[in-house]
Amino acid sequence: MFSFQQYVLAESLEQAYELNQKKNNVILGGTGWLKLGKKSYGTAIDLSGLGLDQIIETEEEFSIGCMVTLRQIELHKGLNDTFGNACKEAVRHIVGVQFRNLVTVGGSLFGRFGFSDVLTCFLAMDSYVELVGKGVVSLEEFAKMPYDRDVLVRLIVKKDGRKVSYQSFRNQSTDFPVIAVCAAELQNGKKIASVGARPARAVLCSVENEDWTKELTFGSNMRASAEYREFLAKILLQKAWEELA
Amino acid sequence: MKIKFRLNGKMVTDEVVADTPLLEYLRSKGCYSVKRGCETSNCGLCTVLMDGKPVLSCTTLAVRADGKEILTLEGLQKEAEEFGGFLADQGADQCGFCNPGFIMNVIAMTKELEDPTEEEIKEYLAGNLCRCTGYQGHLRAIQAYLEAKQGGIL
Numbered sequence A: 001m002f003s004f005q006q007y008v009l010a011e012s013l014e015q016a017y018e019l020n021q022k023k024n025n026v027i028l029g030g031t032g033w034l035k036l037g038k039k040s041y042g043t044a045i046d047l048s049g050l051g052l053d054q055i056i057e058t059e060e061e062f063s064i065g066c067m068v069t070l071r072q073i074e075l076h077k078g079l080n081d082t083f084g085n086a087c088k089e090a091v092r093h094i095v096g097v098q099f100r101n102l103v104t105v106g107g108s109l110f111g112r113f114g115f116s117d118v119l120t121c122f123l124a125m126d127s128y129v130e131l132v133g134k135g136v137v138s139l140e141e142f143a144k145m146p147y148d149r150d151v152l153v154r155l156i157v158k159k160d161g162r163k164v165s166y167q168s169f170r171n172q173s174t175d176f177p178v179i180a181v182c183a184a185e186l187q188n189g190k191k192i193a194s195v196g197a198r199p200a201r202a203v204l205c206s207v208e209n210e211d212w213t214k215e216l217t218f219g220s221n222m223r224a225s226a227e228y229r230e231f232l233a234k235i236l237l238q239k240a241w242e243e244l245a
Numbered sequence B: 001m002k003i004k005f006r007l008n009g010k011m012v013t014d015e016v017v018a019d020t021p022l023l024e025y026l027r028s029k030g031c032y033s034v035k036r037g038c039e040t041s042n043c044g045l046c047t048v049l050m051d052g053k054p055v056l057s058c059t060t061l062a063v064r065a066d067g068k069e070i071l072t073l074e075g076l077q078k079e080a081e082e083f084g085g086f087l088a089d090q091g092a093d094q095c096g097f098c099n100p101g102f103i104m105n106v107i108a109m110t111k112e113l114e115d116p117t118e119e120e121i122k123e124y125l126a127g128n129l130c131r132c133t134g135y136q137g138h139l140r141a142i143q144a145y146l147e148a149k150q151g152g153i154l
């Protein structure tokens, strides 16, 4: 379990950002990941009081506050109707309902975990993150950025008419994915996919060529070998197109 | 840190050390049904209801209970007894260690899902681990319980 000396319920994003500039301080998401660590922090900064636990849908986009839980994503009708249940499919295997009622979109994206279903899913959409310091950056760019002391305010997902399908393979339900693929067909017919759990930060790639996986690096660990992952990625992409057909 | 919340129907105002997990805090208040079965957020034994939603009390902090309503098995005796009877009918429990968290999540499920399919039941309860059984007795007990509820027997 992680520990800290002081707790601050932030009154504004500016205050949270300022406090977070100190290396020993930490932002609290749903504490799912933090809890696994044994680190001791100075001040824990809670963003719970800033109304960032809402998904706001407009004609053009979804604005998803950083404190929105994965369970909210799973159950949101607008989000799942727009993207063919891809969001639900991406999160429904993560640990259990009780866990998804706690862990957040902010913590999931900021962590940029190499196993992340959440990052893989939103990367295949026209997504942006709003950061207190750097402003709005595309999720594709954010996924490549090194860790810094910024604060993620919200995720913005545009409704641009693309069709999306999420596929993952797990050795066992509720375990980390062995490989995850989120495929999208844009309105102009262009086909792209994000591939996560290779296991490395998810990346976006073009999938027009037969041997599209050659551009990517796959790794081996206790769950699967690099070769197996590459093989599965191709199969999952195929399944995604079948679903979208 | 000062917190004020409702625990099993009673208002509680208390001073907590800010990095205390909700689980340890609830046990210190006498809620011994709330147990720790793992260190990795995987077993579900520590499940409590926070504003009606099932959450892992091992994974969240006591300060996050501020302003909320928390229910543990101690506050849900009627529902627990009702469902417990169905578990007993099936002889579902072996050591019974997984039981409190499991019952909490079954109660949460019956509040949230209307007439769930077998697949939906399994998915809702995937975060509750049992080391002894093969879950089959549990599943039968849930199905019988749901049927009894729908048939107006409960």
Ligand SMILES: Cc1cc2nc3c(=O)[nH]c(=O)nc-3n(C[C@H](O)[C@H](O)[C@H](O)COP(=O)(O)OP(=O)(O)OC[C@H]3O[C@@H](n4cnc5c(N)ncnc54)[C@H](O)[C@@H]3O)c2cc1C
Residues within 6 Å of the ligand: A026, A027, A028, A029, A030, A031, A032, A033, A034, A035, A036, A047, A066, A070, A093, A094, A095, A102, A103, A104, A105, A106, A107, A108, A109, A110, A111, A115, A116, A117, A118, A119, A150, A151, A152, A153, A174, A175, A176, A177, B040, B041, B042
């Ligand atoms: C046992 C286990 C299994 C898991 N399995 C999966 C899986 O199969 N698939 C999957 O995709 N994910 C999985 N996850 C990851 C999980 O879904 C969450 O992504 C993770 O817990 C982080 O979210 P959180 O809200 O708990 O963040 P926290 O643990 O609270 O925070 C994580 C990090 O992000 C920082 N942070 C949080 N919010 C912000 C913010 N708004 N701005 C800046 N920094 C912030 C924190 O300071 C911390 O460094 C798993 C996690 C665990 C513990």
Ligand code: FES
Residues within 6 Å of the ligand: B035, B036, B037, B038, B039, B040, B041, B042, B043, B044, B045, B046, B047, B056, B057, B058, B059
């Ligand atoms: S103690 Fe195992 S999930 Fe909370």
Ligand code: FES
Residues within 6 Å of the ligand: B092, B093, B094, B095, B096, B097, B098, B099, B129, B130, B131, B132, B133
């Ligand atoms: S009956 Fe022993 S852990 Fe479930």
